[in-house]
Amino acid sequence: MVPLTLAEHGALAEARLPAVIWDFFEGAAGAEWTARANPDAWRRHVLRPRVLVDVSAPDCTTELFGDRLAAPYGVAPMAYHGLAHPDAECATARAAAGAGALLVVSIFAGRTLEQIAEAAPDGTRWLQLYWLRDREALAALVARAETAGYRALVLTVDAPKVGRRLRDLRNAFALPPGMTAANLAARLTSGAARSRAGRSGIEEHSREQFDPTVTWADLAWLRRRTSLPLLLKGVLTAEDARLAVEHGVDGLVVSNHGGRQLDGTPPASDVLAEVVDAVPADLPVLVDGGLRHGADLARALALGARAALVGRPVLWGLAHGGADGARAVLDLLREELLDTMVLSGRPTLADLDRSALAPWPPTAPPTAPPAAPEAAPAHR
Template structure:
């Protein structure tokens, strides 16, 4: 089967992956309300098509921090791509580079920063960080990212610890033998390998290594150690968006962590407009969570996002097709976006403004 939708990529991946790994990728926190809400939220808006518009040459290219992208989208930071395919993040990097997409590499990548950079030298790459208790390890990562030509740092701020993910607890999920966080000392991630009934090695690792005491004041410490733009991921309120700007942050990613952290946190479309309105126009606001079609990307842009990030579907493509599968996922999203722009009579990204959307239905029920 040649997959024609992201959902079909998911079906192919599910058939190839062990159930425990599928659950690790797909699961959310708690009752998974926020994970389901992410998918439902994009359906709360409809596009308002304009007609008799010249759509013969639609253009969805954009720029972020000096890098030109073929479309306003990228790969969200996700850990341990080698769980999906032996080539791991190197395959994902090749796919993103060929598709002209941004790649955000996780601090828990299973290939080194340098290997990933070498796999796709011309790609737009950012590095995602969690704030570790070991600040020397954090500083070393920042220096390596600068040396390997990563273009920005993404600090995830919604994870003082990993959320309570019931699928992982039931599966006693732990990293399998032979898989490692390639950019960190093995001692820092050893607890992620420990399996016990009713426990998650990933959650236990976060309790030991993530620093839950950091505040806005700590951002100055990180800013002093890098020349790279700093983006905060996991902001869901206008109040925090304004504080981020006050503390010298260069951009934001509106995200509830794919529904994997606070269950009950709002999906991005519900709060994206207030956050866009709270920050200066020269501070790019990105978004992730539940995008499964190019129409979802169009809606994200109309709500004010500069770009959107795709997460799980990239791993689906990687799982069943390696770099080619991941590239197919990214190409599909771009093709669907261009198709949407043409059929909606919105041939440029500037045309995808809030006037392009309407609520639907106005009294939509919350996801169950």
């Protein structure tokens, strides 16, 4: 079967992956309410098509920090692609480069920064970071990324520790033998491989290695160690967006971590406009969380995002088809986006503004008070 939707890619992946790995990819924090709400929330915005518009040459290309992309999208940072396919991040890099998409490489990639760059030398790559207690290791990784041609840094700021993910706790999830974070010393990642009943090796590793004392003031330390643009990922409020601007951040990613951190946070689509409105118009705001169709990407752009990141669906494609499967996911999203642009009469990205959307269900008009009942006729 040739998958025609992202959901069909997901079904193929689930059939192929061991249940414990599928749970690690798909699981989220707490009752997984936020993870379920993410994709549904995009549907609270319906498209307002315009007609009799010349849509013969739709164009969804865009530019981010000087790099041209075939569409305003990229692969969200996700750890350990080798759990999905033996070619791991190298396959994902080839897929992203072939699709003209951005790739955000996780600090916990299973291939080195240099191997990923060599796999797709023409691709656009950023590096995602967690703030480690070991600042020397963090600084060394940043320097390597810059040397290897990575174009920006994405600091995840919603994870002083990994969230309480019940599927991983029930499965006593830990990294299998041979699966490591290739860009960090073994002493910094060994905890992720420890399996204990009712525990998650990933969560316990984060308690050991993530620095929970980091504040806004620490961003200056990171800025002094690189000339790369710095984006913060995990911002959900206007207050934090304004603080990011005050501290010289170059961009934001509106994200609730796919529901994997604090359950009960709002879907990213519900707060995207709030964050966009809180920052200067020229500061790029990206978004991730639950995008499952190119029309969702169109909605994100209409709400003010410069681009969107897609996570789990790329791993679905990777799991069942390697680089070709991941590429198919990205190509499908671009095809659906162009289809949405044509059929909505908005052939350029500039046409996808807030006039392209309406709330759904629509706001009900005020209702008049019920009429007084007629008096019953008198009996004679």
